[in-house]
Amino acid sequence: MIEVRERVRFVETDMMGVVHHSNYLRWFEMGRVAYLRAAGVELLDLISNNYLFPITEVTCKYKTSARFDDEIIIRATMAEFTKAKMTFSYQVIRQADEVLLAVGKTTNVFTNLEGKITRLNQDYYDRIAALYEQEMKGRNQ
Amino acid sequence: MIEVRERVRFVETDMMGVVHHSNYLRWFEMGRVAYLRAAGVELLDLISNNYLFPITEVTCKYKTSARFDDEIIIRATMAEFTKAKMTFSYQVIRQADEVLLAVGKTTNVFTNLEGKITRLNQDYYDRIAALYEQEMKGRNQ
Amino acid sequence: MIEVRERVRFVETDMMGVVHHSNYLRWFEMGRVAYLRAAGVELLDLISNNYLFPITEVTCKYKTSARFDDEIIIRATMAEFTKAKMTFSYQVIRQADEVLLAVGKTTNVFTNLEGKITRLNQDYYDRIAALYEQEMKGRNQ
Amino acid sequence: MIEVRERVRFVETDMMGVVHHSNYLRWFEMGRVAYLRAAGVELLDLISNNYLFPITEVTCKYKTSARFDDEIIIRATMAEFTKAKMTFSYQVIRQADEVLLAVGKTTNVFTNLEGKITRLNQDYYDRIAALYEQEMKGRNQ
Numbered sequence: 205m206i207e208v209r210e211r212v213r214f215v216e217t218d219m220m221g222v223v224h225h226s227n228y229l230r231w232f233e234m235g236r237v238a239y240l241r242a243a244g245v246e247l248l249d250l251i252s253n254n255y256l257f258p259i260t261e262v263t264c265k266y267k268t269s270a271r272f273d274d275e276i277i278i279r280a281t282m283a284e285f286t287k288a289k290m291t292f293s294y295q296v297i298r299q300a301d302e303v304l305l306a307v308g309k310t311t312n313v314f315t316n317l318e319g320k321i322t323r324l325n326q327d328y329y330d331r332i333a334a335l336y337e338q339e340m341k342g343r344n345q
Numbered sequence: 346m347i348e349v350r351e352r353v354r355f356v357e358t359d360m361m362g363v364v365h366h367s368n369y370l371r372w373f374e375m376g377r378v379a380y381l382r383a384a385g386v387e388l389l390d391l392i393s394n395n396y397l398f399p400i401t402e403v404t405c406k407y408k409t410s411a412r413f414d415d416e417i418i419i420r421a422t423m424a425e426f427t428k429a430k431m432t433f434s435y436q437v438i439r440q441a442d443e444v445l446l447a448v449g450k451t452t453n454v455f456t457n458l459e460g461k462i463t464r465l466n467q468d469y470y471d472r473i474a475a476l477y478e479q480e481m482k483g484r485n486q
Numbered sequence: 487m488i489e490v491r492e493r494v495r496f497v498e499t500d501m502m503g504v505v506h507h508s509n510y511l512r513w514f515e516m517g518r519v520a521y522l523r524a525a526g527v528e529l530l531d532l533i534s535n536n537y538l539f540p541i542t543e544v545t546c547k548y549k550t551s552a553r554f555d556d557e558i559i560i561r562a563t564m565a566e567f568t569k570a571k572m573t574f575s576y577q578v579i580r581q582a583d584e585v586l587l588a589v590g591k592t593t594n595v596f597t598n599l600e601g602k603i604t605r606l607n608q609d610y611y612d613r614i615a616a617l618y619e620q621e622m623k624g625r626n627q
Numbered sequence: 628m629i630e631v632r633e634r635v636r637f638v639e640t641d642m643m644g645v646v647h648h649s650n651y652l653r654w655f656e657m658g659r660v661a662y663l664r665a666a667g668v669e670l671l672d673l674i675s676n677n678y679l680f681p682i683t684e685v686t687c688k689y690k691t692s693a694r695f696d697d698e699i700i701i702r703a704t705m706a707e708f709t710k711a712k713m714t715f716s717y718q719v720i721r722q723a724d725e726v727l728l729a730v731g732k733t734t735n736v737f738t739n740l741e742g743k744i745t746r747l748n749q750d751y752y753d754r755i756a757a758l759y760e761q762e763m764k765g766r767n768q
Contacts, residue, residue: 213653213656213657214500214501214506214656214657214660214670215500215506215508215653215656217500217501218496218497218499218500218501219392219496219499219500219501219503219504219554220392220397220398220399221501222399222501224496224497225370225399225400225403226367226368226370226371226374226497227367229366229367229370230367230636230638233367233636233637233638234636234637237637237696246696247637247695247696248694248695248696251360251361256361257361258361258363258366258407258410259366259407260406260407261404261405261406261407262366262403262404262405262407263402263403263404263405264402264403264404265401265402266399266400266401266402266403269399269460271671272501272670272671273660273669273670273671319410354512354515354516355515355516355519355529355641355642355647356512356515356641356647356649358641358642359637359638359640359641359642360637360640360641360642360644360645360695362642363642365637365638367638371495371497374495374496374497375495375496378496378555387555388496388554388555389553389554389555412530413529413530413642414519414528414529414530501674502674502679502680502681504681507652507681507682507685508649508650508652508653508656509649511648511649511652512649515649533642533643538643539643540643540645540648540689540692541648541689542688542689543686543687543688543689544648544685544686544687544689545684545685545686545687546684546685546686547683547684548681548682548683548684548685551681551742601692
């Protein structure tokens with residue numbers, strides 16, 4: 205799993221005194237970006253090569269509320285991967301006591317800049333597949 | 346179904362040129378607030394009566410990207426309702442051509458201000474149940 | 487002055503129980519978009535004609551905190567206008583009692599899609615100038 | 628100056644392809660929080676001691692657009708400090724080439740949890756004043 209470490213921002217809270225639930229999707233995104241970077245794929249590079257990656261589905265289960273100033277760990281891993289789409293799964297952990305704050309999944313497809321569904325080219329596919337397979341091996345051992 | 350009409354804000358877009366997927370959860374929330382208001386229950390009143398309503402689960406399926414300046418209709422209806430929790434389902438529609446942009450669900454529980462799980466009192470329950478039953482009758486006819 | 491009416495969203499609050507100060511800039515933007523629309527200039531049309539309009543300066547003075555569910559009026563008017571830049575001034579008013587919540591100003595320049603400083607073409611200039619002059623006449627009477 | 632290092636989030640961009648100008652206020656806030664932490668004052672501790680710290684004025688000048696994935700440095704320093712209010716000034720720097728992205732200022736007052744203007748107690752005052760004076764000495768040398 206690829207990890208990103210963050211500290212909860214004041215603006216991420218709402219008047220219930222905890223983090224607004226929509227912000228977890230933004231944390232998932234940071235994990236996803238870091239995963240792809242670890243695979244050698246930069247989003248800006250994808251875009252300049254005419255790929256967009258719109259989210260088609262998201263789920264999130266909230267276990268424990270994150271609070272302002274919490275140091276959190278966002279973990280992202282690939283759950284399913286083809287040239288046509290990626291499904292990532294995520295965990296958000298409170299660093300201080302390793303309590304699980306939330307788990308989730310996102311699926312995205314690939315489109316060109318005009319929004320037409322497309323497939324990832326072989327080069328990008330190979331880079332991401334290499335990290336995906338390496339991670340799967342690690343999990344099965 | 347209770348409806349809220351909005352216009353997509355510039356800030357809600359991202360560099361893919363469409364609305365960032367996290368914002369749909371904020372639109373769902375506006376539908377949920379409007380539904381409860383239609384039932385005679387104000388969130389500020391709930392809070393001052395020592396109730397919070399944290400989200401425990403959310404799902405969203407994105408069908409067509411919302412774009413800046415789109416006039417949208419957010420539809421919310423209650424899917425399941427007990428004194429312990431509420432599940433709402435949502436549709437987001439593009440007003441111009443009635444294209445479905447997204448569908449989703451949220452579940453929330455009730456807690457007191459200290460975060461302890463609690464149950465809605467009879468008065469609030471009755472008000473929301475009245476709207477819920479009226480809507481279910483409408484759907485079954 | 488051009489007016490936009492909104493209702494404060496739950497997500498716009500923070501753990502101080504009031505609207506986070508950054509959100510007023512997003513409300514100003516809604517007023518600015520509405521002003522330009524009233525002049526017959528759509529932002530999407532500007533962009534497809536190769537104009538961007540980055541903000542170069544913003545100021546905001548906060549008078550009274552906006553709260554969740556407040557119905558607010560966002561008022562925008564043009565303070566200075568040339569082909570090279572626009573300065574808008576704003577008021578945010580609480581509708582219920584007409585209390586002034588905040589005042590502010592933004593300045594933006596025009597660039598092409600590559601970020602190079604440019605000047606507005608005559609057609610756009612004329613449309614915006616017409617509304618600007620009409621408003622100035624109103625203020626001076 | 629106290630520094631915070633961040634990486635620009637995808638969600639912080641808008642359809643102009645750069646960071647939305649409202650997000651710089653959220654970065655300033657992170658600098659402000661870090662400054663107070665460096666002085667030994669935690670916001671959560673302030674709140675539990677019945678202090679809120681609403682912003683009364685903000686200014687920001689935008690020099691160069693921040694872009695997705697930019698590594699940025701947020702620098703905060705105290706410009707004016709009394710028991711009644713604090714004025715911070717900020718710089719946002721792009722780490723790669725030390726280009727200045729934005730400068731700004733915020734002023735906040737102190738209130739109690741009911742929103743009534745109040746003054747910081749001696750203990751908090753002394754801690755913040757110690758860092759403030761140490762920084763001023765550094766600047767004057």
